[in-house]
Amino acid sequence: MDILFIIQQTLSATLGVNAIIFALAAIGLNMHFGYTGLLNFGQAGFLAIGAYSVAVPVISFGISLWIALLIGIVNSILFALLLGVPTLRLRADYLAIVTIAAAEIVRQIARSATFNESLGGSDGITGKFGKEFFDLNPFKEGLITPILRFNGNDLWVVITGWILVAIITFIMWVMVNSPWGRVMRAIREDEDAVRSLGKNVYLYKMQSLIIGGVIGSMGGFVYALSRQSVQPDNYGTALTFFAYTVLILGGAARVFAPIVGAMIFWFLIVFIEQILRAGVNSNLIPDWLIGVNQVGQIRFMLMGLGLMLLMIFRPQGIFGDKKELALDAKA
Amino acid sequence: MLSLITILSAAAGISLAAEPAHAADAPTKLYGVVTGSNEQPLAGVGLSIQGPDGFSAEIKTDSLGAWEVLIPTKGTYSATINEGDLPSGQALTDPTKGTVKANVFMLGVELRLLFPVGPGVEKATMLERSAQLTVDGLILGLIIALAALGLNLIFGTTGLTNFAHGEILTFAGLLTYYFSAIAKLPVLLAAPIAVLLSAFISGFLQDRYLWKPLRKRGTGLIAMLVVSIGFAIFLRYFFLFLFGGDTRQLPQYAGQAGLELGLVNITPKSILTTVIGIGFIVFATLWLLRTRMGKASRAVADNPALASASGIDVQKVIRAVWILGAALAGYAGVIVTVNQGVSFLMGQDMLLLIFAAVTLGGLGTANGALVGSLIIGLFVQLSTLFIPTELKYVGALIVLILILIVRPQGILGRKERIG
Secondary structure, three states: OOHHHHHHHHHHHHOOHHHHHHHHHHHHHHHHHHHOOOOOOOHHHHHHHHHHHHHHHHHHHOOOHHHHHHHHHHHHHHHHHHHHHHHOOOOHHHHHHHHHHHHHHHHHHHHOHHHHHHHOHHHOEEOOOOHHHHOOOOOOOOEEOOOOEEOHHHHHHHHHHHHHHHHHHHHHHHHHOOHHHHHHHHHHHOHHHHHHOOOOHHHHHHHHHHHHHHHHHHHHHHHHHHHOEEOHHHHOHHHHHHHHHHHHHHOOOOOOHHHHHHHHHHHHHHHHHHHHHHHHHOOOOOOOOOOHHHHHHHHHHHHHHHHHHHHHHOOOOOOOOOOOOOOOOOO | OHHHHHHHHHHHHHHOOOOOOOOOOOOEEEEEEOEOHHHOEOOOOEEEEEOHHHOEEEEEOOOOOEEEEEEOOOEEEEEEEOHHHOOOOEEEOOHHHHEEEEEEOOOOOEEEOOOOEEEOOOOOOHHHHHHHHHHHHHHHHHHHHHHHHHHHHHHHHHOOOOOOHHHHHHHHHHHHHHHHHHOOOOHHHHHHHHHHHHHHHHHHHHHHHHHHHHHHHOOOHHHHHHHHHHHHHHHHHHHHHHHOOOOEOOOOOOOOOOEEEOOEEEOHHHHHHHHHHHHHHHHHHHHHHHOHHHHHHHHHHHOHHHHHHOOOOHHHHHHHHHHHHHHHHHHHHHHHHHHHOEOOOHHHHHHHHHHHHHHHHOOOOHHHHHHHHHHHHHHHHHHHHOOOHHHHHHHHHHHHHHHHHHOOOOOOOOHHHOO
């Protein structure tokens, strides 16, 4: 068992691209769920919109990447409006079902053979659409140390990604501590009370949906750019659920929760996977119990179990305040 | 279509991992399953595969409709289905998709190719297709209704939006497969055992050891919703761990020939499972309307505190509802397994349709679930007359959203139910 290799893999994942993607997805959910109380189960749809908006214009229409990023933001705003108009009047559990349906619509259209020409069908899109971004990379040789290892492109994504996360987190912090943010939290606690103060609750919820959705679609940018490919089935419901796990792990309605949650989430996942893999490879875990290809499945089982136990025993997460977030004020 | 989505979403889930190392010397293969309308596998259908460097292969699908070809090099391959081999009533739903291309970028991977086969455009008239799709739609509606009734009863009495409900279907399907294919019992014996075990394990034990303690702790409804998501993920991958990722058919009655009844073609096993399913629905409805326990469950759904005050044992009612709901959902799983085969993602694929049906009818209303299920089932199937088959679920989900704009409480829901 190579301890150093396990440490290297684990730490690289803790700070890596996936942690950034999930941090961004969870920051968006924090806006929706943590601060406004919207049970949005369609976050994967926003990430898919972001990812496809980066890949399709560059590959199919030869548009500059920077304009494609703007297109992505506009598209996610449009998707939020499309989603919000019919659903924001619904009760929490209805909203959950409709948003999950909307995200599935996005995924199934993206992977359908009918739109194969532009969206690539179930194979998605693979190509050098991030070229303009990676051309700016000053760290082409990457980072190779015993405890941390990124190749050139990943290092560039990681550095810019965490800067993006930091900027967005700062903006979130300013927003939620403003009068506007207090209205949001008031909506979460008691919609009718806010309405009686003359605030247009529907409009505020829509703003929350748009802001959280745009942040989520930036997670989609990172997802697409880091892999230089977009696969429709990466944007299934599981992505949304694990983004919720990240958020709840950190503690909903805490500005830093998504970052900490994402790091801990990926630390645990990769650490457990590496330990299991090492155990299987060195025959410490017998083959009849766990095969080499089954390590991933065990990991997913643990993720599900972890989400259950977290929600039962510590619903406020690591940093959350049980009093601040009355999860069930409106259920 | 179901199986197509499932396999790929399984692959997708795993690809979230730190990049798995593919062994470069693993065989590279193209494979697929040719299924007709109602997902029934089509055997003996010829395929020809052409590739670079003059590579070419001819193959026929086996009794489960499956085929695979090992390929030697990277490049672009094209697979053509021999339309003459398709049984009567089955044809390509999109005539331009008789040849499918595949780009093999790297060796050591498996690429799945699919042909859109269904009630044929050329061979069937519009009337025949409509009739066949109506029957298919009613059967799908029945399957959804069986699952939705339980979901709705549980929601009504406990307020739990159970995202792990689909796994009850999968579990019962896997039990049926185990008793039938591995323990070699006849399906007619395996299915009732599976339903009973589903009622006991997925119903009684699940409520007793998971949800009842949570209710006692005072866990909130949204917290329980998230718990059910975690539970569903755990179960799904547990089933994958035990069972593997492929869709398996029961060996008994696998290639049963369809009966021509007027305009429609339907297999005897499909008729039998459907009739029993209708029996289950009638039984559940009578139970709700006529028995003391059924009436009590409606009282609990209406107002638990008042029901409890008037002498109804609420915990007992909830237990009964869980057992009935799990038996119904378990039987839905049996129908799917007998007619289309079972995979670990079967329940997850049904779950959105179940939710759509329940939401459409009105969360918490028992007859709403029935109406919603039939609408969704019919819509999913009949929409393929006008839109590509692969988008049929999209159509159903869009209808769900559209109806909610007009009637946010669902078709039969009461207005105060939305907040």
